[in-house]
Amino acid sequence: MGYELIVTEKPSQAKKIAESLANSKPIVKKEGQVSYYILSHGNQDIVVAAAVGHVYSLSEKEKSFKYPSFDIDWKPAYDVDKNSAHTKKYLAVIKKLAKEAQTFTVATDFDVEGEVIGWNLIRYACKQKDAQRMKFSTLTKPDLIKSYEQKLPTIEWGQAHAGETRHRLDWMYGINLSRALSTAIRKAGLYKMLSSGRVQGPALKILVEKEKEIRAFVPKPYWEIKYKGIINKDSVEGNHEKDKIWKKEEAEEIYRKVQQDGVVKAIDKRETKSKPPTPFDLTTLQTEAFRSLKIKPKDTLAIAQDLYSKGYTSYPRTSSQQLPEELGLTKLLKELTRSTIYKQLAEKILSQKVIKPNNGKKKDPAHPAIYPTGIIPPAGELEGRSFKVYDLIVRRFLATFADAAIRETNKITIDVNTENFIVKGTRTTYQGWQEFYGPHVKLEEQEVPKVNKGDQVKYKKATLEEKETKPPKRYTQSSLIKELEKRNLGTKATRASIIDTLFARGYALEKTLEPTDMGMQVAQTMDKYVPDIMKEDLTRHFEEEMEAIRENKSTSEKVLEKAKQELTTILTQFDEKKKEIGSSLKDSLLESEEKQNTVGECKTCNEGTLMIKYSPKTKQKFIGCSNYPDCKAVFSLPGNGSNVATTDKECEGCGYPMIKIGSGRQERTACFNPDCEIKKQQEKEIQGPELTKALESPCPNCGDKSLVLRKSMYGQFIGCSNYPKCKTIIQIPKDGGPIDMTPVPVKKKTTKKTTKKSTKKSAKKTTTKKKAK
Numbered sequence: 035m036g037y038e039l040i041v042t043e044k045p046s047q048a049k050k051i052a053e054s055l056a057n058s059k060p061i062v063k064k065e066g067q068v069s070y071y072i073l074s075h076g077n078q079d080i081v082v083a084a085a086v087g088h089v090y091s092l093s094e095k096e097k098s099f100k101y102p103s104f105d106i107d108w109k110p111a112y113d114v115d116k117n118s119a120h121t122k123k124y125l126a127v128i129k130k131l132a133k134e135a136q137t138f139t140v141a142t143d144f145d146v147e148g149e150v151i152g153w154n155l156i157r158y159a160c161k162q163k164d165a166q167r168m169k170f171s172t173l174t175k176p177d178l179i180k181s182y183e184q185k186l187p188t189i190e191w192g193q194a195h196a197g198e199t200r201h202r203l204d205w206m207y208g209i210n211l212s213r214a215l216s217t218a219i220r221k222a223g224l225y226k227m228l229s230s231g232r233v234q235g236p237a238l239k240i241l242v243e244k245e246k247e248i249r250a251f252v253p254k255p256y257w258e259i260k261y262k263g264i265i266n267k268d269s270v271e272g273n274h275e276k277d278k279i280w281k282k283e284e285a286e287e288i289y290r291k292v293q294q295d296g297v298v299k300a301i302d303k304r305e306t307k308s309k310p311p312t313p314f315d316l317t318t319l320q321t322e323a324f325r326s327l328k329i330k331p332k333d334t335l336a337i338a339q340d341l342y343s344k345g346y347t348s349y350p351r352t353s354s355q356q357l358p359e360e361l362g363l364t365k366l367l368k369e370l371t372r373s374t375i376y377k378q379l380a381e382k383i384l385s386q387k388v389i390k391p392n393n394g395k396k397k398d399p400a401h402p403a404i405y406p407t408g409i410i411p412p413a414g415e416l417e418g419r420s421f422k423v424y425d426l427i428v429r430r431f432l433a434t435f436a437d438a439a440i441r442e443t444n445k446i447t448i449d450v451n452t453e454n455f456i457v458k459g460t461r462t463t464y465q466g467w468q469e470f471y472g473p474h475v476k477l478e479e480q481e482v483p484k485v486n487k488g489d490q491v492k493y494k495k496a497t498l499e500e501k502e503t504k505p506p507k508r509y510t511q512s513s514l515i516k517e518l519e520k521r522n523l524g525t526k527a528t529r530a531s532i533i534d535t536l537f538a539r540g541y542a543l544e545k546t547l548e549p550t551d552m553g554m555q556v557a558q559t560m561d562k563y564v565p566d567i568m569k570e571d572l573t574r575h576f577e578e579e580m581e582a583i584r585e586n587k588s589t590s591e592k593v594l595e596k597a598k599q600e601l602t603t604i605l606t607q608f609d610e611k612k613k614e615i616g617s618s619l620k621d622s623l624l625e626s627e628e629k630q631n632t633v634g635e636c637k638t639c640n641e642g643t644l645m646i647k648y649s650p651k652t653k654q655k656f657i658g659c660s661n662y663p664d665c666k667a668v669f670s671l672p673g674n675g676s677n678v679a680t681t682d683k684e685c686e687g688c689g690y691p692m693i694k695i696g697s698g699r700q701e702r703t704a705c706f707n708p709d710c711e712i713k714k715q716q717e718k719e720i721q722g723p724e725l726t727k728a729l730e731s732p733c734p735n736c737g738d739k740s741l742v743l744r745k746s747m748y749g750q751f752i753g754c755s756n757y758p759k760c761k762t763i764i765q766i767p768k769d770g771g772p773i774d775m776t777p778v779p780v781k782k783k784t785t786k787k788t789t790k791k792s793t794k795k796s797a798k799k800t801t802t803k804k805k806a807k
Contacts, residue, residue: 036136037072037079040168041128041155043142045069046343047173048084051141054178055080068127075182081135083128085142089121090154092205101213102605104206104598108154125159132160139182140189141168144400145351146197146584147527153194164188169400171352172407173345193400196584200525203576203597207232210601211567214608215556215615219623222616226623228556229539233524233532235560236570238541240517241549242557244509251505257285258499261292261448261455263491268483270491272448272455282500288453289498296450296491308439310467312355312394313403314430316526317519319350319423322430324512326474327422331511331530337423338404345409346416347427351527352401355394357434361402364389367435369408376428379470383435391434405431432470439466444482448491457482509547522574540626551629555622562618563611566604633657633680634691637707639665644691646671646678657693657706669706687712725766728752728773735777736760 042048052060052071060073060082070083091114095105110125111118132138138160140152144167156165167186170177208231215228256278262271279285314322319338320331329337338350357363367389370380383389394403406428416424439462446457459480462468468475509517511533518529536542541553549557560567576597582588608615633644642661649656655678657669671678672695683692685705692703705713729741733754741764744753752764752773763778 036134037081038137038139039128039131039135039160040080040082040139040141041152041160042082042084043087043148043151044343045084045086047141048082050173050343050345051168051178051182052080052082054175055082055182065127065130066123068123070127070131081131082141083131084124085128085151085155086121086124088151088154089118089125090158091115091118092201099213101210101217102206102598102602103210103213106202106205108158128155128159132162135160138162138165139168139185140165141170141181143349143351144169144171144190144193145349145527146193146200146525147351149190149193150197150201153189153198156189171349171401172347173342174407174409177407192584192586195590196580199583199590199593200580202590202594203580204232206594206597206601208234210605211235214605214612215619218608218612218616219619220616221612222620224620224623228619229535230556230560230567231532231535232573232576233518233528234535234539235557235568236521236523236573237514237518237532238536238549238553238557239561239568239570240514240521241509241536241542241547242554244506245549245554248505248508253502253504254280255282255500255502256280257282258501259285259289259292260497260499261296261450262494262496263296263448264494265298265483265485265489265491268485269494270446270448270457270483272446272457275447275454275456285498289496292450292453292455292496293493294451295493296448296455298446298485298487298489298491299449299454300445300447301485301487302445302447304443304445305463306441306443308441308466308468310392310433310436310438311430311471312392313357313405313434314427315353315355315394315396315398315403316350317353317515317529318355319404319427319430320515320530321512322474323423323426324510326426326476327419329419329423331515332534333419334423335527335530337420338427340420341416341424341427344411345407346411346424347407348403348405349401350404352398352404353396353526354398354401354403355396357391357393357403357405357431361405363391363435366405366408366431369410370406370428370432373410375425376432379429379432383432383470386435389435393434426474429471429474433467436467436470437464439468440464441477446482446485450491450493511547514547521570522577523570525577550626552623552626555619555626559615559618559622563615564604564608566600566607572600630680633693634684636661636665636667637688637690638667641665642667644669646680669708671706685710685712724773728764728775731775733760733762734764734775735762 040051042051048069048071052073055075056073057075060071063070063072070081073080073082089111090108091111092106093109093114094103095107110122112122138156140156142148142152152165152167156162165188167189168178168181169186170181208229211230212228215230216226219226219228258278259274260271261274262269264270274288279288312318316335316338320334323329323334324331335350338347341347342349364384367380367384370376371384404427406424411424441460442463443458443460448455448457459482461479461481462477468477511530514533515529518524518532519526524532536553537544540550541556542549557568566572576593579588579593583590583593631646633646636642636644636659639659639661642659642665644657644667645660646655647658648654655671657671659665659667671693677696679694681692681694681703683703684690685692685707688705688707688710690705690707690710693706695702695704707713725743729743729752731741733741733756736754736756736759740755741752741762742755744751750766752766754760754762764773764775765778766773
């Protein structure tokens with residue numbers, strides 16, 4: 035009798051499921067480096083095997099570079115992308131195990147992506163038409179056992195078809211639009227890859243429209259008047275009741291009037307209740323993590339996914355803001371009392387007469403809101419950002435059960451020669467949910483002194499300040515995700531990666547979300563010649579259609595046929611304007627490239643401009659003068675120069691422009707001038723006395739060149755700056771001890787000479803063997 039094969043999305047999930055379902059400890063088997071698990075649950079023999087995410091990818095049936103291209107199908111990921119070579123061994127194990135299996139169960143994440151992964155494994159690797167389906171929101175033992183024992187009889191077909199449709203739509207739009215753009219550029223004589231996509235285009239347009247608004251903004255002057263005084267020995271400061279005064283003459287007149295004592299005209303006190311927050315869906319978790327912890331949305335999702343995989347929190351890719359009673363909320367709160375950090379807070383909630391979360395309106399048929407599972411991480415396991423996101427999730431969960439917070443606003447109106455000034459302060463009088471949300475509550479506490487109506491205000495100072503209205507703010511990564519959700523563009527799981535794609539393509543700057551010149555030009559060119567690429571209506575329509583497929587109200591065939599028609603029309607319009615599009619983009623790209631590579635003024639000749647250049651000979655970037663060959667100023671860059679960018683900063687030590695090295699958390703600003711005294715001093719401090727002394731010595735082989743610090747895959751070493759003519763290598767001890775200046779002997783390469791005769795003889799032998807066979 036055969037066994038039941040359970041397929042999972044990741045190796046870590048396979049391990050958790052096996053350990054949870056096993057009557058006793060599961061047996062771990064290995065095929066090379068790939069593990070799978072043999073166990074029994076009750077009387078059922080089970081084998082649990084893992085994929086590694088998507089092990090199948092969409093690809094053209096026949097490879098081409100033409101567009102439009104719609105003839106696509108699923109192929110093993112390792113055949114489509116060399117970076118997916120590692121998937122081959124996992125797929126091989128599942129195929130082997132499927133041959134002896136009698137029944138099949140899908141235990142991938144319960145969403146459209148997980149359904150596609152599971153369906154592809156069942157139909158292509160296991161050669162089955164259907165399978166049973168486990169549905170779970172946490173990787174805890176009770177949830178996994180319940181999920182197994184209450185399995186769905188079939189794959190969730192609505193999710194499967196919606197997921198596959200999304201993949202096909204994204205492939206068709208992404209490949210065809212990107213090929214069209216790149217072809218237009220090549221026709222204009224420039225070889226560069228450009229990309230666009232179904233959601234990428236509208237997302238870029240949102241940024242560009244905001245940038246146009248900012249650049250078109252004309253600041254308008256206004257005046258503010260502040261009044262400082264003393265009431266019963268307490269200092270107060272108030273703003274004029276008009277706040278912004280638009281006429282200078284009026285502001286000056288008021289300013290002249292109020293340089294005297296005043297009187298308290300009115301006192302107003304108001305209390306407002308602040309409801310507890312709703313439970314986290316993915317978007318609000320990402321926006322809160324960005325606001326409170328400064329963690330990027332993409333990183334928040336990755337951390338939340340890891341916490342889910344370890345069993346500490348529930349599934350993160352959810353749109354729900356609701357925690358249903360079926361989760362056993364009281365039990366979860368009791369589990370949190372085992373944590374020294376959350377014990378008192380959880381006990382306080384448990385002592386309430388009513389234990390009910392402040393559920394939001396948003397629902398998700400697949401998963402509840404994000405919540406802690408009650409499994410407490412061992413001390414020290416979660417550190418840094420992982421702990422911060424976990425703490426945010428736990429505190430948000432607790433805060434949803436708490437009372438409303440009460441805030442009191444006190445307003446004092448001061449009459450100064452018939453002109454009213456407002457002194458205002460707001461403070462928290464009852465913490466309520468804020469106590470539980472702790473460090474993630476960012477509210478100002480402003481108190482005003484206790485006064486009575488009619489109290490005299492002694493004049494201290496009045497100020498008249500001229501200001502200007504400010505342009506609209508650019509989006510942050512957090513606010514752009516909210517905007518995409520509001521416009522129904524992309525999905526909860528893809529929005530962060532869409533933003534990341536805009537950075538990767540050079541269409542927007544990561545820190546400010548300001549569109550680059552290239553991003554502006556691509557968006558404006560597309561909007562001018564092929565506006566349908568940038569319109570969000572069509573993208574939104576397809577999002578609605580995919581939701582209809584998930585609910586079994588529409589079909590994949592119908593939606594994809596409509597997409598092909600729309601895309602064919604768009605590409606026909608594109609081809610009619612290909613020459614104009616290519617010409618417009620070419621000029622912009624060249625200008626953008628020059629701007630990105632301009633470092634600053636050359637200090638050697640004081641005439642040219644220092645530029646980041648590329649050497650085909652060494653396959654490395656370097657900094658050189660635009661006045662070459664008259665000026666031969668050359669500066670090397672770290673590594674091969676691929677992760678270097680220009681800045682608008684100058685070095686305080688030598689006045690040379692600074693460059694940016696690295697990206698993300700590794701990013702730093704540095705001076706590239708080797709003669710800079712500050713740079714030399716910093717390097718000496720990092721290198722230590724032994725290495726500094728060695729680098730100041732002459733080369734032991736050629737003698738007339740300085741030694742430099744170099745890196746290889748084996749670590750740092752000392753080499754000659756006259757390389758490749760001088761190939762001196764001096765090893766640096768790993769323990770930081772004395773450096774032996776004796777060069778490492780360079781091995782001479784020996785090559786085997788092959789004569790024409792021997793080649794012919796071997797060829798003849800091979801031919802003879804083949805004939806004999």
